[in-house]
Amino acid sequence: MNILRPLAARIVGQSIRLFARAITAVRADWQGIEPIPRQRVYYSNHTSNGDMPMIWSVLPPALRRDVRPVAAADYWLKNKLRAFVGPEVFNCVLIDRRPEVDDKPMDKILAALDEGSSLIIFPEGNRNMTDADLLPFKAGLYNMGLARPDVDLVPTWVANLNTIMPKGEIIPLPLICTVTFGASVHVQNGESKDDFLARAAKALSDLKPEVAS
Amino acid sequence: MNTTTIDIIWLSLGAFAILVGLTFFGEVLRARQDPNTQNPVLETFMTRVQSWWGMVILIGLAMLTGKIGVTVLFAFASFAALREFLTLTTKAQADHLSLALAFFVIMPLQYFFVAMEWSGLYAIFIPVYAFLLLPIVSALRGNANRFLIRVAETQWGLMITVYCVSHVPALMNLNIAGQGDRAILLVTFLVMVVQLGDLLEYFFGRRFGRTKIAAGLSPKTWEGVACGVISAMLIGGLLSWITPFGLWGAMAMAGIASLTGMFGNIVVTAIKRDRGVKDWSHLIPGQGGFVDQLDSVIFAAPIFYHLTKFYGVA
Numbered sequence: 001m002n003i004l005r006p007l008a009a010r011i012v013g014q015s016i017r018l019f020a021r022a023i024t025a026v027r028a029d030w031q032g033i034e035p036i037p038r039q040r041v042y043y044s045n046h047t048s049n050g051d052m053p054m055i056w057s058v059l060p061p062a063l064r065r066d067v068r069p070v071a072a073a074d075y076w077l078k079n080k081l082r083a084f085v086g087p088e089v090f091n092c093v094l095i096d097r098r099p100e101v102d103d104k105p106m107d108k109i110l111a112a113l114d115e116g117s118s119l120i121i122f123p124e125g126n127r128n129m130t131d132a133d134l135l136p137f138k139a140g141l142y143n144m145g146l147a148r149p150d151v152d153l154v155p156t157w158v159a160n161l162n163t164i165m166p167k168g169e170i171i172p173l174p175l176i177c178t179v180t181f182g183a184s185v186h187v188q189n190g191e192s193k194d195d196f197l198a199r200a201a202k203a204l205s206d207l208k209p210e211v212a213s
Numbered sequence: 214m215n216t217t218t219i220d221i222i223w224l225s226l227g228a229f230a231i232l233v234g235l236t237f238f239g240e241v242l243r244a245r246q247d248p249n250t251q252n253p254v255l256e257t258f259m260t261r262v263q264s265w266w267g268m269v270i271l272i273g274l275a276m277l278t279g280k281i282g283v284t285v286l287f288a289f290a291s292f293a294a295l296r297e298f299l300t301l302t303t304k305a306q307a308d309h310l311s312l313a314l315a316f317f318v319i320m321p322l323q324y325f326f327v328a329m330e331w332s333g334l335y336a337i338f339i340p341v342y343a344f345l346l347l348p349i350v351s352a353l354r355g356n357a358n359r360f361l362i363r364v365a366e367t368q369w370g371l372m373i374t375v376y377c378v379s380h381v382p383a384l385m386n387l388n389i390a391g392q393g394d395r396a397i398l399l400v401t402f403l404v405m406v407v408q409l410g411d412l413l414e415y416f417f418g419r420r421f422g423r424t425k426i427a428a429g430l431s432p433k434t435w436e437g438v439a440c441g442v443i444s445a446m447l448i449g450g451l452l453s454w455i456t457p458f459g460l461w462g463a464m465a466m467a468g469i470a471s472l473t474g475m476f477g478n479i480v481v482t483a484i485k486r487d488r489g490v491k492d493w494s495h496l497i498p499g500q501g502g503f504v505d506q507l508d509s510v511i512f513a514a515p516i517f518y519h520l521t522k523f524y525g526v527a
Contacts, residue, residue, distance in 0.1 A: 027495055
């Protein structure tokens, strides 16, 4: 049992990756940054539940092994299948969002960073259902940048997923998805929280591919 | 082994010989340049030659497996092309179901009809049935915002990437008197004259091109197109033994296919310029996407199909 579960996790992980590539031809576009094994926090826009698997799928194997998505425990522990996929396939750092639980999410995130993992986070906190590019960022990204200044914060734009798999639809559309990684940002000396979050958000939305329509 | 199979093997060997020549030519140029510099034109050329190797091998294998192989190959090409096209079109969440139907029902059915040789149905399925039914599915979701643009662009995508592309394998259904299973060779004829015509148009256009056909849109010149079409006609004449048209007929058909294809390329370029993209995708190294690779064949295929059909009747 204990030997089989990691094997099953690997097989499921590869299947998810192949499925993502077959359906959306998902591709990584590294702009101003290289896919090298440095400790990083990939922070991304969030429009669909498919965002995280897409980023995970395009990372080269050496980087994917060290990356841990930060995700909501209520979503990933909802049933047995999700409880296998979230923690074991994606190796998620699970955050409890329930108000009555006095769990400090930042402690878990910093602990994961201190173990040497890279992270995938969605600083908007929720899926963006509006027409705006991004919702206002939560403070988490700033706190991470402040507490662990050596870690690169990498803006990561996932294009098209709100059309491929909008909320409420069952069949994913096979449209092309591109994941664009940009130059990393760091919290500068004396930079205020709001200034930093605005700068980080702009670095992210600048990566959005320009397509006239 | 029958004569058709032997002819397919000869054609594949001929294509391999051309590719060996091009690979050798590129490697010689590479060896002659200063090892510390990189010539981007040469590198693009070499990537393209590699992609051509892949395509020739795939088409050759598909031809040897026969009708089903060729139909499946073009069905996959259609899927990839439709995906590129609809990625760039206007759409809303109200279109989600009609777009899913386009990918998972309309596209497979069109190729199923081609495989079943139901020519009356595959000729009208997308221009009539999909044309009328998909807008209904979109309208039922009650979003009128940019409705005409949305349904028109979806229909255009289906016509270009599914209807037109499916006319390449549909060529195999044309039964011209006394030709038997040799209709499969028409696929090779069409693809070879159009693609080689394009290649030579590019080459001559760079050398002698003066007068732009559509300035500000496409680098194509009248001189380049004229040279390309004449080359395509000569190649068509050389390949006339695989067609039912005879020498002059094959040259005429090659010229018409090549000319239609080159203007088709300008149309597809206009769409790309409008959407502000250079290529449709990055799936074929050195070439861009499937639509970039297929644009001229897309426009040539239905016209070549119907002219061949008229020829068979006449």
